Amino acid sequence: MRRYGPALLLLLTGAAVLRITLFGDLYLRYVQAGLRPYLIVSGATLILLAALTAVLTQSRDDDHHHRHGPRTAWLLTLPALALLLFPPPALGSYSAGREAAQRAEQGIGAFPALPSGDPLTLTVGEFSSRAIYDSGRSLKGRTLRLTGFVTHGDDGTWYVTRLLVTCCAADATTGKAEVRNADALPADTWVTVTGTWHPKGALGSDAAWPPVLDATAVKQIDQPADPYEKP
Template identity: 60%
Template structure:
């Protein structure tokens, strides 16, 4: 089995990468859509390397020798020069080295590979949001481009948050807006529509959240439940200050929905 150790590891990792990127959209839990081709290429290369390692292992002898005839010639040469005892020691050492292959700790890599292959981790959720400090954009206050027509207007949590906190033109005023995100809870029954924004991968995720108020906000959904909320902007605090964060939406409808394939927000 040791002869095929590296092949098994490469095939497991390659299969896991292809499972989440080529045969499903699970990769969207971890990276941006633009990185999909690189994941697919990496998975294919790992699979090819694994197959090559398996072929090499099949060609080796039962004790790890890659070429028995070559080892026999080496044994005869050693017998002529140094005697039988030294030849046996050299050949035994050579065989022993091949048999053990790489370090045993490398087998620990099978655990994350199997986990990714069989039980892909979920997207970041309320736990990550609770650990993320409130993000204050350094852009300062100013005017924003006009919003598209539409009623209700679909808008991301990040876009709503930026406009509610920094837009001196109050482009949200008088508009019916619709957003989708997952639920996080605060103190005293407060709850938020939350979304994580990913620039490259899950490691750089930042949080955007909107406090939900109004009659429809009573009886808050459970943490990590995905909902679509329709409502209107409720001004809060002075623009560009901590008092304006998190922004507030007065809800008219709250509907539970299925987690989207791409769980991360767009600016």
């Protein structure tokens, strides 16, 4: 059976890719929604290659070659099997904490007007951009609502955090807002925080990062199907 190892590896990998794309939204943990068709094609192609490899292997008389093949080659199937049975979770507080906050004095200017009505739902990225770079101070006096997962800082501070993905999880960057006047929940808990902007620091400066939200309500929620924000 060792000679069918390459075919089995292709089959498991293809099945894992199809599982996370055809039967749910698990693929959104790793890539943008627009890449779903390419993942489906890739998964189907891998399964076809597995079938072709098995047929060619069966037709070859290569018993001597496989008698001397390394038994450890079967270990290569374990990562594919793990992906099929136990898909990794979305990136969370550990990934967010590894990225140092680096902000420069650039992009300062007036932003487009915000919709009327409170509370106003913003992404964490939108809130951060306006809090740090908006010369028109469009967040002032507004009741805001942000959704993300909990990360912890020093001295008891905590943040509502979201990872921004341009293409896939490998290029994720971090956006976060410090939450005040509310008790922290465990790291990686998903929450919706309602509150008001608390200005700090000069526009575009390191002192303005991360922006602050004075909370009036914190609601624990389930992780959304798509856990990442888009640029």
